[in-house]
Amino acid sequence: MVNIGETANFSCEYLQNHINNPKIIFKEEKDSIETIYSKWKKKERFSISDDKHKKIFSVRITAVTPDDGGVYLCGVWISGDSYSYSIINTIHLHVMMPPVVRHEGESAEIICSYDSIYKSKPKSLCKGKCSTRDRNPLSETVREEKETKTDRLTLKDDVTASVFTGSITALTAEDAGKYWCAVTLETELNYLYTHLIVIMNEELNLTKYEGDDVSIQCRHHDEDQKRFCKAHEASMCVKDGVSLETIRDDRFSFSDEASTGVFTVNITDLREEDSGIYWCGAHVTTKVLLNVKTGTIT
Incomplete structure (x- = not known):
């Protein structure tokens, strides 16, 4: 990728x-x-x-x-x-396009480039793949009028620059996910995608001591998107972040409560090097600031 x-x-x-x-x-x-x-x-x-x-x-x-x-x-x-x-x-x-990272309530632009030979073709922005089945309500198509607008989504096609742009306002957790840019030929062609990551406004600040245990609850919007990632920026978690899936440390584990839309990350025997910025969740993510102090509580 x-x-x-x-x-x-x-x-x-x-x-x-x-x-x-x-x-x-x-x-x-x-x-x-x-x-x-x-x-x-x-x-x-x-x-x-x-x-x-x-x-x-x-x-x-x-x-x-x-x-x-x-x-x-x-x-x-x-x-x-x-x-x-x-x-x-x-x-x-x-x-893929670089991930788009925005906070809850903000606006996001998903910019899709295409070959100039497709400038007269209808363009689509779809959440999930652009198919005729299971089409998400946010999936819209730019046709001859060069602009399509709903309550929170606007699509514009700049044929001079060979770019069409989807703008989503007032972002919520439900807007987060994988978006496909497509050009309609004989059949719809998925040709490029990006991840829209929505950071929830509420941050979690945790202070612990070495040797303590901690449990962190994370929201997940998509059933297959459960991630606990240590990285400076949320966008790094898509490709380069150190996630729970790749951590080879028995001190880290998670339990899933699928019916509640929450999974819990458990870290035992905390160490000073565990301090840092974590991102809890994947497309819908919460910033977690973990500070592990040396010594004991007096």
């Missing part, structure tokens, strides 16, 4: 008997397979480095665009200059 404008890296392993074979990268398109990088063709922004000692070649894509998302095929040429190759690995590259 990589944000637009960032650099994407992925690696492909190969066998010892392919160590001296030229390496190649393909990308699956709708009706064809495109050669992205080979000794005969080198697409701009793509590069390959080959570590023969580890038998891995690495692919680097700079200034990632929405069109770079998709399925890549790592391969090696089998013999000479003949068009014969072997596919050794498949990589799925997911491109």
Whole structure:
């Protein structure tokens, strides 16, 4: 997963008997397979480095665009200059927009870029995927009038800049989630997404001492979104935050009370290094300031 404008890296392993074979990268398109990088063709922004000692070649894509998302095929040429190759690995590259982080009650803008060839096509902003089934009430479409407006949602299509923008006012917990930007062709095409993170206005400040235990209750709006993340900013939790899912420490655990929309994070035997800023929940998140002091209560 990589944000637009960032650099994407992925690696492909190969066998010892392919160590001296030229390496190649393909990308699956709708009706064809495109050669992205080979000794005969080198697409701009793509590069390959080959570590023969580890038998891995690495692919680097700079200034990632929405069109770079998709399925890549790592391969090696089998013999000479003949068009014969072997596919050794498949990589799925997911491109997303940086997360949009706003506080409860504020307004948020979700900015969707698209290829200029789609400027006359209807555009959609959908919460969840843009399908005809289970469409969320906030899902709206910009058509020929170039602007659609409901009570809290406005969609505008700037065909000159090839950008359409969704503006949501008076944010609530229900607005948080994953949003897809889509262009309607023969069928609706999901081509880009972002996360809208709504920070609840109420913060939680906790002061404890080393050796204490603490239980922290977290709200979750989506059944599959339960996260307790340590990071300076909430946006970091989408990609780079240290979350409960990745913490390999037996002192951290959580219990889920699904019917109440709450899960509880339990930390035992607190240490000074546990101090910091935590984000409780995922799309709907609460800021938790945990201060662990040394010594004991007197």
